[in-house]
Structures are given as structure tokens and as C-alpha cells.
Amino acid sequence: MFQVLPQPIEDILRVLEYWDHILAGFLTTMELYGGALVMGFFLGLLLALLRQYGGIILSRIATGYIEIIRGTPLLAQLFFIYFLPYSMNSILEAQGLSPIPIGKWNIQTDIIILDRIITYTIFDHRMLVGLLTLGLNSAAYQAEYIRGAIKSVGTGQLLAAQSLGMSRLAAIRHVVLPQALRRVIPAWSNEAAYLPKYTVVVFFIGVVDLFGEAHFIVANTFRTLTTYVFIALIFLALITIVSKALDFIHKRTSIPGV
Amino acid sequence: MVETPDLPSIFFYILVNGLPTTLLLTALGLLGGFVLGLSLAIMRVYGGIELGWIASAYEKVLRGIPLLILISIFVFGIPGIFWFIDPLMRPFFGVILALGLRSGAYQSQLFRGAILSVDPGQMMAARALGMNQFQAFRHIVLPQALRLAIPSWSNEYAVVIKDSSYAYGFGIIEMLKVAFRVSANYPLLWAPTMVVVAIIYFIFTFPITKMFGERQTKKLKKLGMGGD
């Protein structure tokens, strides 16, 4: 709209002038991605074990959690967690209690590269909400992959281990899980590789990740299409690299017959 | 609403004012994705090396881009694509286009899987009767593939209806946006309103994916479809 003729090279160079912002955004995105993946994995493993071996009550709870998370939009989950302290504060205030402090803290650091000083927010309450949401959400999806793998190992292995005198817990820990975790890699890779895509929702609560920085760059350069396509390509590259890397790891760690 | 609204009335308010738009976004996105996805799947299965490569590259690219960025590209990046539509309505169509293009990539995968899981003997028997490849596909393979695709298609429906909530960020008055309007002045209601929205989404996803997922799979097994 502000350009008479498209000038792709100039546009890209103009966007690349903001490489410090792109870098900061990328770090934030990676932080959210890594955090959510790890949190989602351990919580997902727990959910899968509870659903499979937890007895009636615990397995119902795990199933309910998984179905609710999978049946509702990530965005609604994000806003719920983000708003929860505000809603609680209005109850606390009505009762004359002191409210929960919101947004009064952050951890920042300055990164100096070349002539630029990047003020990077390592953590604040928005990041916390984002990480919690993405981790809690991803856990439900990862749990289903892990449970599928546990089921495919079969009860025969569990029975054989127990017949050796292992406790149920030891049998799960030493016989079922090592096989299940290897088997889960192909399906889990899908979730793991595509998780970066979902981190962009944190934009809505004001976390300045890659997508947030894109808005900043657009506001300063008016190179709307170039900026968004450039950011899209970063995600595409990231996802492609991660999924290739996971494929490679899978091939390296596979054991015949497992 | 002058006094603080109660949750049941919020529930119905969102349902009446937001659900139609959400369902419209979902329906049009799914429909576009269906046409595109089926075409891509056919290209991958029957299209030879070049067409197959194009379709598979399309899938990879569209699956690797966050939906929010895709919508931003169509709404802000190239607003001119909808020059013939009233400017106020453009974001609505931008969202549908993004939902449809992305769903097409996923639906291509699920239809491809369904086509490939139809026993090759079906195609052979149809050809042996004298049908040409198109007739055999149209009358024998496709009807079976579409039935086989129902369970995964119901999952895709759930994905699209949930993702239609991103339209909230582009000024479209769907359920999430309505929820924000209702609770704007009552911090107490912010979190509970999100639960109400989530419940509506849940009502519109969980029973449907359950019904079409498990039941349909059993039904198909009974018909001897789906291999093994």
C-alpha cells in the first residue's frame, strides 16, 4: 500500500535490519518451545501411566483431563490461566483480603551483539502463563501418544516381568517403559516437531515472541507481507530441522524387533 | 446487561451471538479443505512423480507454518486478494482462506491414507469389469475411502472448530470475542467466562469425535473395510 512497485530485495533488507528483534523473538519462541516440550513430556508420561495403570479413579481423572484439553481451544485455555489471578483477586478484594500481585516481576538481561543491545526478558508473569498453558496442553496430546505405545507393548511383557518376581511398578519401570518410549518416538516426533507452531498464541497475552516481534517490525517498516512470510519461513525451517533431527535420532536408537 | 450477569445467561448469550459465526468459519474452512485435500490426495496417489511432489511439498509447507501467521498474511499481508469484498468483511474471508488452505494440507494426508487403505483388489476387480480408471475410482475406491476417512475427518473437524477461535484476534465476532464482550467490565467473570466458552467448544467436539471415531471404526470393521 505504501509501495508503488514491489521491491523484494529492498524489503527483505529493510526487515533484516531488525535482526536483533528477530533474534530476541526467536529466543523467546525457543524458550517456550523447549519448556512446553519438557513439561508436556513428563506430565504426559504421568498422565499416560495413570490412565493405563492408575485404577478406576485415577485413570478416569487422567482421561477426563486429556479429553477436556483436547476438546477445547488452546486460546481459551490460555486466557483462562491468564485471567485466573484477576478473577481470584476480585474475590479476595471483596472479602477485604490482599490481592495476588500480578505482573510486578520479571527477569531481564542485556545481550550485546555487535552494536546492538538486546534487552531480553528471560521470564515474567506472561511467560509463566504461556509456558504453563503450552505445557499443560501439550501434555494431553503427548499422553495419548505415550499411552498408545504402552498399550502396544502388551500385557505379556508385564506378566513375564512379574512372573520373575518384579513388583508391578518395577515391571512398568524396567520392562514396559523402555520399550514403550522407544516405540513412541515416531508418533511423538510429530507432536514434538510441530509444537513450535502452537507457541505463537502467547502473542495474545502480550509475550513478544517471533510473531510479536513481527508486529513490531511491521509497525516500523510497513513491510507487512515480507515480514510475515519471513517469520513463517523461520518456523518452517525450525520445524523441518527438528523433525529431520528426530527422524535421525529414531533411526540411531532403534533396536531390532522393538 | 446492567447487573453482573450469571453464568447460565452468559452461556446462552455466547451461544446465540457467537456460535453461528464460529460454525460458519468452521464449515467453510472444512469445505475448502475438503475440496483441496481430496484433490491433493488424488494427485499424490494417482498423479505421478511431479504432481505428487507438488502436493507433498504443499502439505509440508502448510503444516509447518503457524496458523496465526498464515491468517496474518492473508488479512494484513495481502489484503488486496479480497478486493471485491467489503473491506469490513475481508478479515472474515482471510481467516476462512487460511483455515481452508491449512486444513487442505491435513485432509490431503487423511484422504491419501484412506485411499491407500482400500484393498488394491477393489480397483483391479473394477478394471476387470471394464471400468476405466476414473470410473473405478469414482464408483468403487472413492465411496470406500470416504467412509474410511470419517473417523480421522471428525478429528479434523475438531481441530478446525477449535482453531477458528484465532479469528478472535482479527476482529471477527465469534464465540471467544463475544465472551470478551460479555465479561469486559467484570474481572470476576473473566476466568469463568473462559470456562463457559470452553464448555461450548467441548460440547461441539467431544461427542462428535467420540461418535464418529470409535463407532464408525467398529461399523467399518463390520463391513469388512479398513483392511486386515
Place this chain on the structure above:
Amino acid sequence: MIRIVDGWKSYGDLQVLKGVSFEVGEQEVKVIFGPSGSGKSTLLRCINMLDPLDKGEVYLHEQNLIAPGVNPNMMRARIGMVFQHFNLFAHLKAIDNVSIGLRRVKKLPKEEARAKALEMLGRVKMAKWADHYPAQLSGGQQQRVGIARALSMKPDVILFDEPTSALDPELIGEVLQVMLDIAKSGTTMIVVTHEMGFAKAVASEMLFLDNGIIVERGTPQHFFVSPKSERVKHFLKQLDILYGSHKELLKRSNEEESK
């Protein structure tokens, strides 16, 4: 009536057919047998061009099917095929399995196609199962519907690709009975089978295929009384062990014939 001349076919490095030639006359029944992997099924698929020959020709009524300009779909409509695994269309009821070729290939109106299909189902004694889906039928019933489907197109010749070898033993009889009936009513048939009783009863000639070539050919009498090659003798002996004495089968088929 149908003639295959010097047919060659390979899949990659594997030569499956190495110059196969034979001819089937009007109302004749040819039985092809031989060890697995000998190229029998490939031969049938080459005859109706589901798998085109690498080299060689197929003639139907003196028309070269491989010649340019010949529409293979039109030719296939004149060559029926019955499959080892039935390959009934899983989403269609028995009646629609039989009528779909009439409707979509011969473009008959719905009612007419249905009436003809019902008649064909009657011929294989499956009329009362018309509204069942394939998965609701036994293997033998499915195969009879498969035969009705092939018959419905009124083909010049029907190819049978091991039609009973995927069936439980107690279901084989009903399918063989139907095949005997249609053979005796004057249908031209090429049958790949190891059912020697059937061969004895209706085959005008038997071909022993091994390693992609016809090793020996002759009447059933020739094969059961004085086969020449060692391989045929050995193979027939193996069939004996597997299926019991073919003399037993011969006796049974003679009894059936005399009924």
C-alpha cells in the same frame, strides 16, 4: 476364440512369463495348473491387460487387444474375471456388486440392471442374499457373487484365478458346483485351479505351467494316466498328498456328473 501368442512378462529382474502361447476355442474350458510362482495369475492378468504383456499378443475373436487404438476398457468388459480373494466391492450389497458393471460400463438403466443382476444371482443360487453386504456372507457365498458379477457382463470368456484356494474346505463344493454348471451351459472359461476333480469333469485341455513356460499340455486323461515330464508327475503327487487322491476326486466328480 481367444489366443495368446508368445507372451512375455517380467517384474524388474524377475521373468514371470517366458513365451506362453495357447488358444481357447468357443465353449471350451482350459485348466491351467502348476506350482505357486509359476506365473499362472500373471498370465490371467495379462490376458485381460490388467497387467500389460512386455512382448506378445492377445487376440479376442481375431482382434488384437494390444494393437493401438483398441480401448482396453471395452475389451475387459468382454473378458470376465473371478478372483482368488473374491474382491467384492465392500461398500456395495451383493445385488449392487453384480449390477454395477451393467450400470456404469454397459450404461443400462437402474431397474433393468437390477433385474438382470437378480437373474445372475439366481444362477449362482444367491438370489435371497441379494441385500447382504460382502462381509455378511461366507467365503463361498462371496465367490458365487463374484461369479455372478463376472457373468452379468455376458463376457465372451471368463478367467478364474484360483477361485477356491482361499476357501475353507467345506465351502469349496458349492463354488465348484456353480462353476461346473456354467461350464456345462457352454461358457468359455480359463481356470487356474488345483481342483483336479473339476478339471477332469469339464476341462477340454489342461496346461501345466512352470517357471513361466507351458511344460506339458494335454487332456485330463493324459495327465492322470500318463504324464510325460518328471515335474508334472512330482507335482501331481504333491497334490495327492495335499488334497487326497485325485482318483478319489475323480470318482466323486463322476458321481456328480451321473446325478
